[in-house]
Amino acid sequence: MDFDEHTALDAVLASFADTPDPRQRQILDAVTRHLHALVRELRPTTDEWESAVGFLTAVGRMCDDTRQEFVLLSDVLGVSMLVETMNGDAHGTAGTVLGPFHMTESPRRELGDSIDEVGTGTPCVITGTVTDPDGTPVPGAVIDVWQCDENGFYDVQRPDIQPPGNGRGLFHADDEGRFRLRTVVPSHYPIPTDGPVGRLLEASRRHPYRPAHIHVIVTAPGFQSLTTHMFVADSPYIDSDAVFAVKQDLVRDFTESTDAAEAERHGVTLPFRHAHFPIHLVRSGNAS
Incomplete structure (x- = not known):
C-alpha cells in the first residue's frame, strides 16, 4: 500500500x-x-x-x-489544569498544577518553623487542618509547601541571594490534623519568559503573570495525594492567571494582624498576616 x-x-x-x-x-x-x-x-x-x-x-x-x-508549556496551554480537573474529586480540596519549580526536595521542618531563611518580607503565619471530607482529622499527614519570596523569585532562580531550601518546608500534621508554619507573604510573578514558552506568550500577546500563591502537596496513607495552591486574595492577576490554576475555593484572605499576643505566640513581628487553609483529602479508591 x-x-x-x-x-x-x-x-x-x-x-x-x-x-x-x-x-x-x-x-x-x-x-x-x-x-x-x-x-x-x-x-x-x-x-x-x-x-x-x-x-x-x-x-x-x-x-x-x-x-x-x-x-x-503544559501549564500555559491549560493542559495541566485540564488533567487536574478531570482527575479531581468534588468531595475534596480542589487540585491545581504542580508548576515548574518543584525540583528541589523540601527540608524537613517542625510545626511552627519558618520556611523563610532570608527575613526580608512581610511576616506571615499559615495555619490549617487536614481532614477527610466529613471533617475527620488526618493525623500525621505530610504537607509539602514551597513558594517564591516577596520579590517573586524561587530559591533555584536566585541561588546567589536565596539559600537552598528557602521558601520550602516539609511538615507533619499533629494528632488532630493541624499544621502551622511561618513564612513571608509571596508576590505575584511572571513565569519564566526567557525560553520558547515565553516566545509563545509574546507571539500571542498574553501576559506571563501568576497571582501570589503558596504551593502545597498533601499526602497520607489511605488517601489520594493532593497537589494544590493557596492563593492570596488581594493579589494582582487573581482573575487572569497565566496557567489557569485559580479556583475560588483556594483563594484565602491573608488578614493583617496587630495582636501582640498572637505575634508572640507564633514568633513573628508586628504587623503580620495570617491565613487559614482547611484541606480535605479523599480516601483512595473513592469514586468522584
Whole structure:
C-alpha cells in the first residue's frame, strides 16, 4: 500500500496493532489520529513543520534539574489544569498544577518553623487542618509547601541571594490534623519568559503573570495525594492567571494582624498576616 495523504493514518495505526498493553495502544492510536487530523486541517508547509519540531526541541533543551519547560508549556496551554480537573474529586480540596519549580526536595521542618531563611518580607503565619471530607482529622499527614519570596523569585532562580531550601518546608500534621508554619507573604510573578514558552506568550500577546500563591502537596496513607495552591486574595492577576490554576475555593484572605499576643505566640513581628487553609483529602479508591 502506497503511503499517501489518504492511507497514511491507516498505515501508522496498523503498525501499532501488536502493542501488548491495551492502554498504551489506545494512547498511541488516539495521539496518532488527532495529530494526523491536525496536520490535515492546518496543512503546514515543510518549513512550518520544521519550525514546530524546532520549537519542541527548544523546549526540551530548556529542561534541567531546576527548570521544567515542558511543564511550563503544559501549564500555559491549560493542559495541566485540564488533567487536574478531570482527575479531581468534588468531595475534596480542589487540585491545581504542580508548576515548574518543584525540583528541589523540601527540608524537613517542625510545626511552627519558618520556611523563610532570608527575613526580608512581610511576616506571615499559615495555619490549617487536614481532614477527610466529613471533617475527620488526618493525623500525621505530610504537607509539602514551597513558594517564591516577596520579590517573586524561587530559591533555584536566585541561588546567589536565596539559600537552598528557602521558601520550602516539609511538615507533619499533629494528632488532630493541624499544621502551622511561618513564612513571608509571596508576590505575584511572571513565569519564566526567557525560553520558547515565553516566545509563545509574546507571539500571542498574553501576559506571563501568576497571582501570589503558596504551593502545597498533601499526602497520607489511605488517601489520594493532593497537589494544590493557596492563593492570596488581594493579589494582582487573581482573575487572569497565566496557567489557569485559580479556583475560588483556594483563594484565602491573608488578614493583617496587630495582636501582640498572637505575634508572640507564633514568633513573628508586628504587623503580620495570617491565613487559614482547611484541606480535605479523599480516601483512595473513592469514586468522584
